[in-house]
Amino acid sequence: MAFRRFAKRGLVFVLVLGGLWAFWEGYKWLWERTGWSRPFRVDDLTLPHVHTILLQLGEPTSTGDDLWLFLLRAALFTAKSAAVGFAFGAIVGFLLGVVLVQFDVLRRGVMPYVVASQTIPILALAPIVVRGLGSVSIGGEPPPDWVRVSVIASYLTFFPVTMNTIRGLRSADPRALELMHSYAARGWTVLWKLRVPSALPYIFTALKIAATASVVGAIIGEQTASIPNGLGGAILNFNQYYVLAPASLWATNLYAALLGIGFFLVVLAVEKGVVHRAPERLV
Amino acid sequence: MSTVTSTSASSRRIGEQIRYWLPAVVVFGLGIAAWQWLLPDVLGVEEFLLPRFSDVVQALVDERDKLLRGAWITFKEAFGGFVLGSGAAIVAALVLARWRPFGNALMPYMIAANAIPIIAFAPITNAWFGLLSPWSKVTIAAVLCFFPVLVNTLRGLTSVDPESIELMRSYAAPEREVFRRVRIPSSLPYVFSALKVASVLAMIGAVVGDYFGGSLDALGIVVLSAVNLSQYSTSWAAILVASIMGIAFYGAIALVERYALSWHPSVGRRGQ
Amino acid sequence: MKGDASVVSITGLSKVFGKGGVSALQGIDLQVERGEFVSLIGPSGCGKSTLLRIIGDIIEPTDGDVTVNGKPARRARLDRDYGIVFQAPVLYDWRTVVKNIALPLEMLGWDRAKRAARVREMVELVELSGFEKHHPWQLSGGMQQRVSIARALSFSPALLLMDEPFGALDEMTRERLNLELLRIWTETGSTVIFVTHSISEAVFLSTRVVVMSPRPGRVASIVPVDLPQPRTAGSREQPRFFELVTQVRESLHAVGADEVEETLSAAEESA
Numbered sequence: 001m002a003f004r005r006f007a008k009r010g011l012v013f014v015l016v017l018g019g020l021w022a023f024w025e026g027y028k029w030l031w032e033r034t035g036w037s038r039p040f041r042v043d044d045l046t047l048p049h050v051h052t053i054l055l056q057l058g059e060p061t062s063t064g065d066d067l068w069l070f071l072l073r074a075a076l077f078t079a080k081s082a083a084v085g086f087a088f089g090a091i092v093g094f095l096l097g098v099v100l101v102q103f104d105v106l107r108r109g110v111m112p113y114v115v116a117s118q119t120i121p122i123l124a125l126a127p128i129v130v131r132g133l134g135s136v137s138i139g140g141e142p143p144p145d146w147v148r149v150s151v152i153a154s155y156l157t158f159f160p161v162t163m164n165t166i167r168g169l170r171s172a173d174p175r176a177l178e179l180m181h182s183y184a185a186r187g188w189t190v191l192w193k194l195r196v197p198s199a200l201p202y203i204f205t206a207l208k209i210a211a212t213a214s215v216v217g218a219i220i221g222e223q224t225a226s227i228p229n230g231l232g233g234a235i236l237n238f239n240q241y242y243v244l245a246p247a248s249l250w251a252t253n254l255y256a257a258l259l260g261i262g263f264f265l266v267v268l269a270v271e272k273g274v275v276h277r278a279p280e281r282l283v
Numbered sequence: 284m285s286t287v288t289s290t291s292a293s294s295r296r297i298g299e300q301i302r303y304w305l306p307a308v309v310v311f312g313l314g315i316a317a318w319q320w321l322l323p324d325v326l327g328v329e330e331f332l333l334p335r336f337s338d339v340v341q342a343l344v345d346e347r348d349k350l351l352r353g354a355w356i357t358f359k360e361a362f363g364g365f366v367l368g369s370g371a372a373i374v375a376a377l378v379l380a381r382w383r384p385f386g387n388a389l390m391p392y393m394i395a396a397n398a399i400p401i402i403a404f405a406p407i408t409n410a411w412f413g414l415l416s417p418w419s420k421v422t423i424a425a426v427l428c429f430f431p432v433l434v435n436t437l438r439g440l441t442s443v444d445p446e447s448i449e450l451m452r453s454y455a456a457p458e459r460e461v462f463r464r465v466r467i468p469s470s471l472p473y474v475f476s477a478l479k480v481a482s483v484l485a486m487i488g489a490v491v492g493d494y495f496g497g498s499l500d501a502l503g504i505v506v507l508s509a510v511n512l513s514q515y516s517t518s519w520a521a522i523l524v525a526s527i528m529g530i531a532f533y534g535a536i537a538l539v540e541r542y543a544l545s546w547h548p549s550v551g552r553r554g555q
Numbered sequence: 556m557k558g559d560a561s562v563v564s565i566t567g568l569s570k571v572f573g574k575g576g577v578s579a580l581q582g583i584d585l586q587v588e589r590g591e592f593v594s595l596i597g598p599s600g601c602g603k604s605t606l607l608r609i610i611g612d613i614i615e616p617t618d619g620d621v622t623v624n625g626k627p628a629r630r631a632r633l634d635r636d637y638g639i640v641f642q643a644p645v646l647y648d649w650r651t652v653v654k655n656i657a658l659p660l661e662m663l664g665w666d667r668a669k670r671a672a673r674v675r676e677m678v679e680l681v682e683l684s685g686f687e688k689h690h691p692w693q694l695s696g697g698m699q700q701r702v703s704i705a706r707a708l709s710f711s712p713a714l715l716l717m718d719e720p721f722g723a724l725d726e727m728t729r730e731r732l733n734l735e736l737l738r739i740w741t742e743t744g745s746t747v748i749f750v751t752h753s754i755s756e757a758v759f760l761s762t763r764v765v766v767m768s769p770r771p772g773r774v775a776s777i778v779p780v781d782l783p784q785p786r787t788a789g790s791r792e793q794p795r796f797f798e799l800v801t802q803v804r805e806s807l808h809a810v811g812a813d814e815v816e817e818t819l820s821a822a823e824e825s826a
Contacts, residue, residue: 120526127518212400253407257400446643449608449613450641453639
């Protein structure tokens with residue numbers, strides 16, 4: 001029974017990938033045949049074949065590694081910045097959320113700005129932050145590259161996690177709170193046994209968004225500060241030589257996509273283990 | 284007698300409002316004060332990290348022509364992307380809600396697609412449309428909006444309580460009527476919630492998309508070139524403008540939502 | 556008592572969910588005559604709600620025949636021969652009371668004037684005058700259910716199917732709505748099939764009480780209720796009423812519905 005469901009999911013996966021491939025190649029074939037220039041002109045430069053991109057992974061790069069390995073190292077560099085930033089931002093965000101819920105006055109003072117942070121393009125600050133940190137000295141030296149980049153991932157994670165922690169902690173059912181009071185439960189117990197578990201679904205919603213945002217922030221941060229080691233740097237690099245080898249840039253984007261999805265899936269997996277939600281079904 | 288009690292009741296309400304918002308106002312004031320004095324003078328925060336508040340305001344005034352022009356260009360890119368992406372997403376959601384087995388099968392993929400760093404595709408869209416063309420940024424903004432709006436609209440269209448559907452069945456209503464009378468109205472809260480998120484994403488797409496190269500006047504380019512020339516006040520002023528635009532765009536959608544969802548029980552209490 | 560006077564005729568009905576799965580109903584035979592008020596009562600899981608939905612062609616039977624108004628159930632649904640009321644009012648928040656009541660009429664294509672006239676009649680019938688422009692969440696549970704009933708009756712169906720419509724309401728409201736329902740039933744002359752958990756409600760409202768056995772649901776016994784019409788609040792205090800209630804309760808016991816005793820008496824005691 002479980003195998004059948006697995007096989008069905010596998011079939012859908014194959015069909016979706018196959019469908020995307022067919023759509024890509026079909027679009028390319030049709031646009032090249034007719035020569036349409038809207039929305040953009042299609043040729044091997046603007047839309048290489050899927051197999052060209054995949055084959056490019058086997059080609060050597062200037063560093064000596066083949067492309068697939070080069071990109072893997074870059075992805076790991078970016079992943080490190082993103083993950084550290086994500087973890088830091090999540091923990092600080094959660095703690096701040098807990099503090100703000102305990103002290104209502106502070107919460108009322110700070111909350112509007114946390115909410116406002118959701119409506120402004122904080123990612124736009126990336127170049128300023130990363131460049132600026134490059135000129136700061138901590139213990140005589142500027143912080144290492146990946147740390148500067150992880151700062152961006154941190155603050156992109158921090159705001160949504162704080163907001164959702166607060167919302168989640170305050171979402172506890174009043175009747176459940178009354179029950180706690182009837183057990184003469186004190187602050188800490190109520191917090192850990194009731195409020196935090198009630199808050200977990202909200203927190204994970206924020207974490208899922210933040211997972212992607214951290215990867216995006218890391219990539220943008222690397223680019224705007226011209227840090228060569230990560231995927232951001234690879235994108236800049238291959239963009240410069242796009243005319244010579246367009247497939248390399250596409251391959252880099254493939255890795256970036258997989259990294260983003262990967263982060264998301266990790267958080268999703270943790271969520272499945274921690275939060276017990278009914279599976280989503282469309283009625 | 285009733286007028287006396289009503290004025291004291293309303294003045295009490297005003298008093299409550301003031302007491303409620305006072306902490307936020309105080310924090311705002313403290314924040315500005317810190318920006319202006321604490322950070323630069325006491326903590327020695329360097330100018331390249333965060334210039335003095337008054338310097339940023341000065342730059343805002345001095346460069347207002349450039350900033351306004353940049354804001355307009357960037358807004359057009361963001362808005363265009365928002366309309367295209369959200370529009371396409373709503374249409375796709377309607378289709379997938381109509382043929383729910385497809386919707387069910389594809390939902391995990393759409394959620395995964397939402398996790399792809401779309402901005403990383405900016406160099407490619409630049410290759411498609413040309414570095415200076417707004418269309419490359421519009422495309423980024425549109426794709427950024429597409430998946431969140433699709434997923435949430437689809438959820439809204441299909442989160443109808445089963446008895447509502449049974450009721451429609453008892454009226455022998457064709458699928459078209461079920462959509463028109465039940466699914467679409469009940470999806471509106473979800474749609475607006477998604478549109479608010481999309482507005483922010485579209486702004487990010489437009490501004491950060493410009494970081495990869497764009498028309499010289501766009502806001503993102505203003506930020507980058509200011510940073511390169513060490514004119515940090517100007518770069519922060521540009522960010523400020525972008526933020527205000529973001530809040531205004533979001534607020535406009537919230538306003539439309541208030542009007543469209545006037546029937547919804549929680550409209551008064553919505554604090555999204 | 557044969558086919559012509561029967562509004563609902565069920566023979567040999569059974570329903571199995573899933574392949575080789577749960578048998579919800581087995582061998583149901585039931586005839587409901589025009590103008591009757593029939594209650595279906597039984598323990599949780601006996602399939603009474605399922606039976607109601609099969610009559611309404613919302614679920615399909617696995618076996619057997621269902622005829623409504625002399626037609627197969629599907630035809631009756633497509634011809635809109637019945638109105639249905641659920642336990643939850645299932646009203647649309649974005650429509651006012653009058654627009655909610657008008658919903659089936661809009662779908663039947665009635666023109667605006669006819670709709671407005673009928674809706675006004677219905678609002679008076681359920682005694683909600685003055686609340687026409689309200690939205691559902693502004694009304695109490697009992698009032699929402701009255702809107703739901705008004706909507707179900709708006710197109711004057713011959714048959715009214717009701718699935719524990721007052722189950723979520725308090726005892727006082729429930730008793731008041733019981734009286735109103737009886738008044739509406741007499742005024743409109745419709746036939747009612749009513750699913751309930753409450754023995755006293757079933758006896759008070761019905762002309763006949765159908766007792767069902769636990770899963771797989773069968774018709775265990777049918778208790779005719781010979782209390783005089785029209786019924787009033789005083790009817791609940793007559794000795795005959797208590798006799799009938801006891802008779803129904805003993806039927807339920809006889810089918811081994813022991814846990815029902817608890818749930819039913821708890822429901823009666825929750826005042």
